[in-house]
Amino acid sequence: MKIVITGGAGFIGSNLAHVLTRRGEVSEVRVVDDLSTGFKDNLAGLDVHFTEGSVLDGPLLDRVFRGTDTIVHLAALPSVPRSVANPLASHHANATGTLTVLEAARRADSAQVIAASSSSVYGANPGIPKHEDLRPVPLSPYAVSKLASEAYLAAFHHCYGLPVLPFRFFNVYGPRQPAGHAYAAVVPAWISALTTGAPVVVHGDGRQSRDFTYVETVCRVLTQAALRKVVSCDPVNLAYGTRTSLGELVTELEAVLGTPLNPQYVPPRPGDVRHSHAENSRLLRLFPEIEPVPLREGLERTVEWFRSHSR
Numbered sequence: 001m002k003i004v005i006t007g008g009a010g011f012i013g014s015n016l017a018h019v020l021t022r023r024g025e026v027s028e029v030r031v032v033d034d035l036s037t038g039f040k041d042n043l044a045g046l047d048v049h050f051t052e053g054s055v056l057d058g059p060l061l062d063r064v065f066r067g068t069d070t071i072v073h074l075a076a077l078p079s080v081p082r083s084v085a086n087p088l089a090s091h092h093a094n095a096t097g098t099l100t101v102l103e104a105a106r107r108a109d110s111a112q113v114i115a116a117s118s119s120s121v122y123g124a125n126p127g128i129p130k131h132e133d134l135r136p137v138p139l140s141p142y143a144v145s146k147l148a149s150e151a152y153l154a155a156f157h158h159c160y161g162l163p164v165l166p167f168r169f170f171n172v173y174g175p176r177q178p179a180g181h182a183y184a185a186v187v188p189a190w191i192s193a194l195t196t197g198a199p200v201v202v203h204g205d206g207r208q209s210r211d212f213t214y215v216e217t218v219c220r221v222l223t224q225a226a227l228r229k230v231v232s233c234d235p236v237n238l239a240y241g242t243r244t245s246l247g248e249l250v251t252e253l254e255a256v257l258g259t260p261l262n263p264q265y266v267p268p269r270p271g272d273v274r275h276s277h278a279e280n281s282r283l284l285r286l287f288p289e290i291e292p293v294p295l296r297e298g299l300e301r302t303v304e305w306f307r308s309h310s311r
């Protein structure tokens with residue numbers, strides 16, 4: 001089986017490349033990535049066919065997609081604050097990028113397309129836990145671009161019979177997640193702050209909650225989705241319902257690191273949602289075999305990785 005990962009030099013994509021290249025059923029892994037937020041080093045030592053380029057480049061995608069069975073589309077400009085600063089860039093990479101990928105997948109004779117949407121699409125909808133039938137109320141250009149992406153997947157399934165699977169990722173964390181830049185996610189940002197002596201910054205009062213998923217759990221689901229060719233035109237929450245407040249995350253990390261974090265509380269950021277907690281019965285029905293990695297173990301493995309790979 002031949003699999004393409006768009007955005008495969010990024011955090012989740014490179015972890016997936018590490019998993020897929022060890023699977024006997026997978027004969028070839030191809031990566032297309034423009035390295036805008038990813039790093040070629042993330043793929044060092046792996047037997048992958050790497051093409052540097054953009055998912056906005058249709059002819060390039062035609063070459064990369066030729067003869068592949070599955071496309072795992074992860075390329076995007078992530079981050080809510082990045083999209084607030086530059087909405088058009090997020091729209092191009094995320095929404096137009098997804099449309100370009102779908103068009104190329106259609107030309108490549110209906111390869112399956114698995115794609116990453118985001119829990120941010122629930123936005124201002126106060127319903128908790130978040131189940132897929134809640135009305136999306138996006139609060140940021142990033143969330144709008146992700147909602148457009150999953151709607152394009154459903155439309156391509158209906159119009160052209162393309163086999164698709166849109167996942168709504170929640171807060172994914174783990175090895176190879178970049179830290180030390182303005183748009184870093186909380187887990188790598190806090191671990192890296194501690195190792196460099198910088199302050200640990202909490203946006204908001206610390207009572208806002210997130211559903212953290214270890215990246216290996218996400219990769220296990222994506223791998224099964226590709227190998228079993230799972231199809232759904234409805235979005236599927238990819239998280240395990242572990243609602244953790246940022247204050248609780250501070251406590252967990254203090255226990256793992258064996259040192260106090262002494263966080264600095266600063267005002268919340270525009271576009272951030274208050275609570276995020278997945279209802280995941282659709283995921284469990286489609287992937288009953290997946291065992292998620294628990295939060296404490298995931299944090300331990302992440303801290304271990306950051307200690308041995310400080311960039």
Ligand SMILES: NC(=O)c1ccc[n+]([C@@H]2O[C@H](COP(=O)([O-])OP(=O)(O)OC[C@H]3O[C@@H](n4cnc5c(N)ncnc54)[C@H](O)[C@@H]3O)[C@@H](O)[C@H]2O)c1
Pocket residue numbers: 006007008009010011012013032033034035036037038039053054055056073074075076077078079093097116117118119168169170171172173185
């Ligand atoms: N990390 C999370 O918690 C999370 C949560 C929800 C959704 N997601 C989604 O999961 C996917 C992967 O996210 P990630 O955390 O690994 O981010 P990442 O930034 O590490 O990976 C994205 C990759 O896409 C590449 N890319 C960006 N624009 C591109 C373009 N036009 N053409 C080709 N490559 C391009 C980047 O260089 C990068 O390697 C994204 O679609 C993101 O929106 C992530």
